Amino acid sequence: xxxxxxxxxxxxxxxxxxxxxxxxxxxxxxxxxxxxxxxxxxxxxxxxxxxxxxxxxxxxxxxxxxxxxxxxxxxxxxxxxxxxxxxxxxxxxxxxxxxxxxxxxxxxxxxxxxxxxxxxxxxxxxxxxxxxxxxxxxxxxxxxxxxxxxxxxxxxxxxxxxxxxxxxxxxxxxxxxxxxxxxxxxxxxxxxxxxxxxxxxxxxxxxxxxxxxxxxxxxxxxxxxxxxxxxxxxxxxxxxxxxxxxxxxxxxxxxxxxxxxxxxxxxxxxxxxxxxxxxxxxxxxxxxxxxxxxxxxxxxxxxxxxxxxxxxxxxxxxxxxxxxxxxxxxxxxxxxxxxxxxxxxxxxxxxxxxxxxxxxxxxxxxxxxxxxxxxxxxxxxxxxxxxxxxxxxxxxxxxxxxxxxxxxxxxxxxxxxxxxxxxxxxxxxxxxxxxxxxxxxxxxxxxxxxxxxxxxxxxxxxxxxxxxxxxxxxxxxxxxxxxxxxx
Amino acid sequence: xxxxxxxxxxxxxxxxxxxxxxxxxxxxxxxxxxxxxxxxxxxxxxxxxxxxxxxxxxxxxxxxxxxxxxxxxxxxxxxxxxxxxxxxxxxxxxxxxxxxxxxxxxxxxxxxxxxxxxxxxxxxxxxxxxxxxxxxxxxxxxxxxxxxxxxxxxxxxxxxxxxxxxxxxxxxxxxxxxxxxxxxxxxxxxxxxxxxxxxxxxxxxxxxxxxxxxxxxxxxxxxxxxxxxxxxxxxxxxxxxxxxxxxxxxxxxxxxxxxxxxxxxxxxxxxxxxxxxxxxxxxxxxxxxxxxxxxxxxxxxxxxxxxxxxxxxxxxxxxxxxxxxxxxxxxxxxxxxxxxxxxxxxxxxxxxxxxxxxxxxxxxxxxxxxxxxxxxxxxxxxxxxxxxxxxxxxxxxxxxxxxxxxxxxxxxxxxxxxxxxxxxxxxxxxxxxxxxxxxxxxxxxxxxxx
Numbered sequence: 001x002x003x004x005x006x007x008x009x010x011x012x013x014x015x016x017x018x019x020x021x022x023x024x025x026x027x028x029x030x031x032x033x034x035x036x037x038x039x040x041x042x043x044x045x046x047x048x049x050x051x052x053x054x055x056x057x058x059x060x061x062x063x064x065x066x067x068x069x070x071x072x073x074x075x076x077x078x079x080x081x082x083x084x085x086x087x088x089x090x091x092x093x094x095x096x097x098x099x100x101x102x103x104x105x106x107x108x109x110x111x112x113x114x115x116x117x118x119x120x121x122x123x124x125x126x127x128x129x130x131x132x133x134x135x136x137x138x139x140x141x142x143x144x145x146x147x148x149x150x151x152x153x154x155x156x157x158x159x160x161x162x163x164x165x166x167x168x169x170x171x172x173x174x175x176x177x178x179x180x181x182x183x184x185x186x187x188x189x190x191x192x193x194x195x196x197x198x199x200x201x202x203x204x205x206x207x208x209x210x211x212x213x214x215x216x217x218x219x220x221x222x223x224x225x226x227x228x229x230x231x232x233x234x235x236x237x238x239x240x241x242x243x244x245x246x247x248x249x250x251x252x253x254x255x256x257x258x259x260x261x262x263x264x265x266x267x268x269x270x271x272x273x274x275x276x277x278x279x280x281x282x283x284x285x286x287x288x289x290x291x292x293x294x295x296x297x298x299x300x301x302x303x304x305x306x307x308x309x310x311x312x313x314x315x316x317x318x319x320x321x322x323x324x325x326x327x328x329x330x331x332x333x334x335x336x337x338x339x340x341x342x343x344x345x346x347x348x349x350x351x352x353x354x355x356x357x358x359x360x361x362x363x364x365x366x367x368x369x370x371x372x373x374x375x376x377x378x379x380x381x382x383x384x385x386x387x388x389x390x391x392x393x394x395x396x397x398x399x400x401x402x403x404x405x406x407x408x409x410x411x412x413x414x415x416x417x418x419x420x421x422x423x424x425x426x427x428x429x430x431x432x433x434x435x436x437x438x439x440x441x442x443x444x445x446x447x448x449x450x451x452x453x454x455x456x457x458x459x460x461x462x463x464x465x466x467x468x469x470x471x472x473x474x475x476x477x478x479x480x481x482x483x484x485x486x487x
Numbered sequence: 488x489x490x491x492x493x494x495x496x497x498x499x500x501x502x503x504x505x506x507x508x509x510x511x512x513x514x515x516x517x518x519x520x521x522x523x524x525x526x527x528x529x530x531x532x533x534x535x536x537x538x539x540x541x542x543x544x545x546x547x548x549x550x551x552x553x554x555x556x557x558x559x560x561x562x563x564x565x566x567x568x569x570x571x572x573x574x575x576x577x578x579x580x581x582x583x584x585x586x587x588x589x590x591x592x593x594x595x596x597x598x599x600x601x602x603x604x605x606x607x608x609x610x611x612x613x614x615x616x617x618x619x620x621x622x623x624x625x626x627x628x629x630x631x632x633x634x635x636x637x638x639x640x641x642x643x644x645x646x647x648x649x650x651x652x653x654x655x656x657x658x659x660x661x662x663x664x665x666x667x668x669x670x671x672x673x674x675x676x677x678x679x680x681x682x683x684x685x686x687x688x689x690x691x692x693x694x695x696x697x698x699x700x701x702x703x704x705x706x707x708x709x710x711x712x713x714x715x716x717x718x719x720x721x722x723x724x725x726x727x728x729x730x731x732x733x734x735x736x737x738x739x740x741x742x743x744x745x746x747x748x749x750x751x752x753x754x755x756x757x758x759x760x761x762x763x764x765x766x767x768x769x770x771x772x773x774x775x776x777x778x779x780x781x782x783x784x785x786x787x788x789x790x791x792x793x794x795x796x797x798x799x800x801x802x803x804x805x806x807x808x809x810x811x812x813x814x815x816x817x818x819x820x821x822x823x824x825x826x827x828x829x830x831x832x833x834x835x836x837x838x839x840x841x842x843x844x845x846x847x848x849x850x851x852x853x854x855x856x857x858x859x860x861x862x863x864x865x866x867x868x869x870x871x872x873x874x875x876x877x878x879x880x881x882x883x884x885x886x887x888x889x890x891x892x893x894x895x896x897x898x899x900x901x902x903x904x905x906x907x908x909x910x911x912x913x914x915x916x917x918x919x920x921x922x923x924x925x926x927x928x929x930x931x932x933x934x935x936x937x
Contacts, residue, residue: 410855
């Protein structure tokens with residue numbers, strides 16, 4: 001059943017491209033490839049899950065198989081890919097030796113810590129210095145959670161999803177699937193059936209989480225899929241800022257990532273969720289890369305606020321629409337996004353803001369950059385339900401084209417069913433202005449530097465929403481990802 | 488895309504189609520072939536349903552249409568007085584009247600002008616085979632679109648407008664499509680073909696008038712071919728009765744340096760769709776698609792507006808305004824495609840809506856699909872009620888609430904009304920708007936947006 005899988009490091013990485021493409025040489029515990037009911041049972045058994053969770057997974061699996069035999073994968077997005085062979089994927093890959101979760105950082109495989117070192121994650125002491133609590137998810141298993149003790153003094157729970165299932169089953173059972181039901185969509189159903197780990201956070205009533213919580217995701221094993229599940233519950237009047245970062249090694253075969261993130265903001269609570277997605281985008285010729293099919297949604301109760309900020313530079317395919325259900329009166333939803341598609345990358349991303357409660361407010365700022373032969377689509381939906389008195393939405397989505405072989409598309413859906421609502425949508429598409437480029441180059445900047453400066457400035461409305469350390473990284477990422485796109 | 492064939496919906500038309508082919512056994516072979524191809528397209532796709540994945544019909548449900556039976560054919564009598572009463576009219580215009588899809592030479596008023604040919608489509612088919620053959624149903628008929636296919640399958644008569652090279656016609660050409668009175672519900676397939684040669688210039692008014700008191704179904708198709716440097720000012724007035732169905736298709740092909748400017752005025756029908764697509768097929772073409780729609784009661788208006796920039800240096804502008812009341816619904820689905828070769832294109836797209844009541848719904852989908860980099864494209868959409876502060880301002884000057892609202896709604900429409908330049912046409916749309924606003928406000932149940 002288990003399979004020793006050691007992979008040698010790719011040596012033909014050329015500099016200046018994907019810098020996170022290293023492979024960690026560690027032993028991996030793999031379930032056989034393919035998906036069937038037994039695999040679902042196996043995952044559940046490996047994680048020693050309670051019966052209700054296994055039932056839930058099986059229901060999700062049943063729904064997913066019906067969808068797969070019916071219409072199959074969703075086809076509406078503007079992405080073109082050969083399709084996914086769902087039977088050619090490892091649905092469970094855990095670093096070997098961690099079938100029992102490490103009790104402390106000392107128990108963590110040093111080579112893995114080294115991986116995170118390369119990724120620049122402030123684990124260990126650096127974590128405390130940076131004021132970041134990290135839950136690192138390696139393939140599908142959570143390997144280390146830092147600063148758990150400090151957080152627990154405030155009553156904050158921040159742990160891996162599997163631990164949460166063991167230690168806080170009531171909370172998990174209450175909220176799991178409450179925002180993204182197992183039947184939500186094809187990939188959410190798949191995730192619900194086979195998710196192996198992820199992060200769980202609970203902030204008790206009235207508590208402002210003093211540090212930023214962070215999860216770092218990494219796909220290591222070749223041919224494996226990553227299906228993590230994140231659940232964040234901010235109880236009444238609490239606040240939390242949560243960061244998520246992702247990378248994957250350089251591989252010529254494509255890897256599937258189908259995550260689900262559920263946010264629950266109870267009355268007066270606020271959740272700020274920031275993502276830097278830097279999954280391997282594939283080679284310059286469009287080989288390999290991560291297929292990123294992600295469902296992210298938050299539920300906002302009375303007077304609460306949910307804010308999504310994302311910088312998407314990675315993945316061969318991005319299919320992702322972080323959404324907010326504004327069901328409580330006076331709740332606020334925000335979406336700030338920079339998505340970059342270079343070389344052969346394809347991104348179809350945006351948001352959904354569903355206004356149900358009175359005086360609900362949403363803001364959408366989306367910046368799409370297309371370069372090389374990349375295709376970038378903003379797809380967003382703003383829905384004002386009949387009861388959403390005085391709802392307000394403002395949407396701005398801008399696209400920038402770098403090069404004449406890329407594409408930039410904008411597909412907003414605006415549905416208004418209440419006459420007191422006020423809704424504004426504006427969008428623009430253009431290339432980097434020749435005048436601006438000329439001006440900067442006349443001052444001695446190279447064409448590439450000038451492009452980078454203009455693009456960073458253009459994305460500023462979104463980047464400034466990121467926590468400080470992330471903002472710096474995001475700006476660097478944009479620079480690296482755009483290399484070779486100019487000139 | 489998966490379109491679902493509902494065999495019932497196809498069956499509704501198949502006996503009429505069989506009867507029609509027997510009647511038209513003597514038509515020229517190439518016309519028969521067009522009909523056959525179109526029928527086979529229609530029988531494959533059928534009447535579209537709202538089903539998931541059917542993006543083009545996401546917000547428009549044709550169930551009420553499929554629930555009815557429609558007979559093909561034409562019957563009732565129509566008089567000039569009756570048309571004058573309910574459609575824009577000017578004795579100086581060149582007027583072509585098409586009743587239930589059949590050209591009426593008695594009702595038409597055609598002035599003899601060199602270089603301008605205004606005849607029935609049947610006459611054009613009989614006499615002008617080569618020119619017509621290269622145009623008819625090349626823009627609308629072969630595409631995978633249910634209603635242009637259906638119209639082409641029943642292709643019979645209609646109007647034909649041909650303007651010779653360099654000819655500029657001052658007086659508007661008015662094509663009135665009338666659906667006559669009938670006790671039965673009928674399906675009518677009006678068709679208009681416009682061949683505007685290089686350097687020509689015309690003003691074309693297209694009115695869709697329904698004088699029946701029963702539920703009718705009209706699926707008009709308009710094909711417009713514009714030669715180099717020609718200019719065409721187009722107006723479309725849709726005045727169906729409020730229990731009828733109007734599913735119109737307009738296809739425009741523009742050669743280099745052409746100008747196509749269109750303003751539509753749509754107030755009628757229970758379910759109406761104005762599906763217009765313009766192809767900027769050569770460099771330097773300019774296309775303007777504007778319109779005003781007003782809905783109340785349970786009306787449904789769908790504006791399916793698209794422009795394709797295929798060649799460089801084109802300009803396009805889509806701008807629609809809607810006023811909704813009662814439990815009505817309006818859809819604006821705008822699309823601009825800028826293809827790889829179409830550098831230096833400039834595209835803008837806008838849809839502004841005034842929502843006057845609870846129960847009314849607007850769905851806007853202004854989308855851009857851009858594959859060229861040296862372009863500028865922008866779009867915008869808004870929805871809201873009249874502004875409460877402005878309303879308050881007017882009331883504080885002694886204007887009562889109802890009148891103040893009427894002023895604001897009228898002000899919102901004004902910009903579009905002003906685009907209707909021919910005096911008789913402006914007077915008509917203004918009169919209809921002024922009659923309609925009190926009806927819209929009587930179904931309004933909210934004060935305004937804060």
